[in-house]
Amino acid sequence: MLTSCCSGSAVVRAAMALILHSTSNNKNAAKGLIAAEYTGVKVELAKDFQMGVSNKTPEFLEMNPIGKVPVLQTPDGPVFESNAIARYVTKTKPDNLLFGSSLIEYAQIEQWNDFSATEVDANIARWLYPRLGYAVYIPPAEEAAVAALKRALGALNTHLASNTYLVGHSITLADIIMVCNLSIGFRVIMTKSFTKEFPHVERYFWTVVNQPNFCKILGEVKQAESIPAPPTKKPAPATEKPKAKEEPKKEVKEEPKPAEEEAAPKPKPKNPLDLLPPSPMILDDWKRLYSNTKTNFREVAVKGFWDMYDPEGYSLWFCDYKYNDENTVSFVTLNKVGGFLQRMDLVRKYAFGKMLIVGSEPPFKVQGLWLFRGKEIPKFVMDEVYDMELYEWKQVDINDEAQKERVSQMIEDHEPFEGQALLDAKCFK
Numbered sequence: 131m132l133t134s135c136c137s138g139s140a141v142v143r144a145a146m147a148l149i150l151h152s153t154s155n156n157k158n159a160a161k162g163l164i165a166a167e168y169t170g171v172k173v174e175l176a177k178d179f180q181m182g183v184s185n186k187t188p189e190f191l192e193m194n195p196i197g198k199v200p201v202l203q204t205p206d207g208p209v210f211e212s213n214a215i216a217r218y219v220t221k222t223k224p225d226n227l228l229f230g231s232s233l234i235e236y237a238q239i240e241q242w243n244d245f246s247a248t249e250v251d252a253n254i255a256r257w258l259y260p261r262l263g264y265a266v267y268i269p270p271a272e273e274a275a276v277a278a279l280k281r282a283l284g285a286l287n288t289h290l291a292s293n294t295y296l297v298g299h300s301i302t303l304a305d306i307i308m309v310c311n312l313s314i315g316f317r318v319i320m321t322k323s324f325t326k327e328f329p330h331v332e333r334y335f336w337t338v339v340n341q342p343n344f345c346k347i348l349g350e351v352k353q354a355e356s357i358p359a360p361p362t363k364k365p366a367p368a369t370e371k372p373k374a375k376e377e378p379k380k381e382v383k384e385e386p387k388p389a390e391e392e393a394a395p396k397p398k399p400k401n402p403l404d405l406l407p408p409s410p411m412i413l414d415d416w417k418r419l420y421s422n423t424k425t426n427f428r429e430v431a432v433k434g435f436w437d438m439y440d441p442e443g444y445s446l447w448f449c450d451y452k453y454n455d456e457n458t459v460s461f462v463t464l465n466k467v468g469g470f471l472q473r474m475d476l477v478r479k480y481a482f483g484k485m486l487i488v489g490s491e492p493p494f495k496v497q498g499l500w501l502f503r504g505k506e507i508p509k510f511v512m513d514e515v516y517d518m519e520l521y522e523w524k525q526v527d528i529n530d531e532a533q534k535e536r537v538s539q540m541i542e543d544h545e546p547f548e549g550q551a552l553l554d555a556k557c558f559k
């Protein structure tokens with residue numbers, strides 16, 4: 131009797147849409163929404179939710195007496211606290227790998243969930259919120275928060291040096307909760323110069339956040355380029371606290387600019403690559419030849435490349451992914467490479483690249499060929515594209531016929547490539 135009643139209720143839960151009260155751009159709400167994407171549970175955002183208004187109503191306070199979002203409305207009653215909501219969504223579909231496949235995996239997932247809340251999320255908040263004016267800005271308190279966050283990220287980095295995900299070999303609830311918590315840090319305060327100390331955390335974060343189920347909810351995540359300046363005046367009293375706490379990105383944009391920035395728009399500095407002596411090789415001509423050659427590729431495009439190539443004005447580089455043994459899932463590997471090419475957008479005027487995903491079985495090898503303007507890999511690319519550090523870079527010696535042939539084969543997507551099939555080949559042009 132009890133069994134049939136429970137399973138009936140589970141069927142109802144699985145079929146009806148659960149209602150999530152929150153704005154759509156809240157990283158805490160995202161946890162439940164991403165879990166829903168992975169499990170197929172229907173979760174809908176409450177219509178016309180208005181932060182600071184909807185969460186103050188008696189009906190809302192009935193669901194969550196502290197008046198914070200997110201809150202999940204279920205057929206059996208409301209649930210608040212985002213991690214509890216994500217757990218509920220995950221458990222709505224039984225036999226779910228988001229909770230691992232053994233008791234120890236389950237315990238480790240919960241271990242990382244607690245670590246994520248207390249060591250990562252709390253310290254990001256202690257660093258960020260005073261700078262956004264939501265708490266009093268006290269420099270020694272900030273110093274302590276940053277030190278505690280670095281300690282947590284150091285530990286996370288060590289774990290991720292030999293693990294693709296937090297637990298097991300696929301995404302679990304621990305990754306959903308960790309990456310949502312990290313996302314606000316990466317977006318708003320954890321600049322590249324801060325995160326570069328933790329390369330495995332960087333690789334992990336960008337790999338997971340670029341998964342389709344994460345992108346769908348979090349959108350494109352861009353790393354903060356600067357740290358928000360602390361408020362110059364006293365923070366507003368608690369009752370007048372800005373309402374859109376979950377929208378720090380907007381808030382950052384609205385931060386008053388330092389006086390010298392407001393004074394006069396600085397002329398955009400010229401890219402140093404524009405100051406190089408002119409080269410007879412016109413990159414756009416090569417890209418056009420590459421794109422327009424449909425037949426006889428070796429004779430037309432590859433030969434054309436070597437006729438045009440100017441070793442005084444350009445350099446060629448092979449790159450090899452350092453962590454190929456992590457490339458165990460084809461679409462994750464393809465997304466990783468796709469994300470890298472998107473982030474290379476800033477060098478489009480000065481580069482051409484081919485990225486090969488090699489092998490028909492995992493783990494896949496990721497190997498590439500890049501043509502850069504100038505005799506070095508441009509410094510701004512090394513500084514700004516975190517993926518560069520994930521690859522071993524070796525300059526092509528064009529006096530070595532074997533290396534030249536390898537370049538030709540990479541341009542051509544030659545198959546087999548070094549004895550292996552290609553899973554895919556992506557071009558940056």
Ligand SMILES: N[C@@H](CCC(=O)N[C@@H](CS)C(=O)NCC(=O)O)C(=O)O
Nearest residue numbers: 158197198199200211212213375376
């Ligand atoms: N630990 C809570 C945090 C909830 C929280 O701080 N929510 C913020 C938005 S991200 C809020 O509702 N703030 C309104 C307020 O402080 O009144 C969770 O994970 O759900």
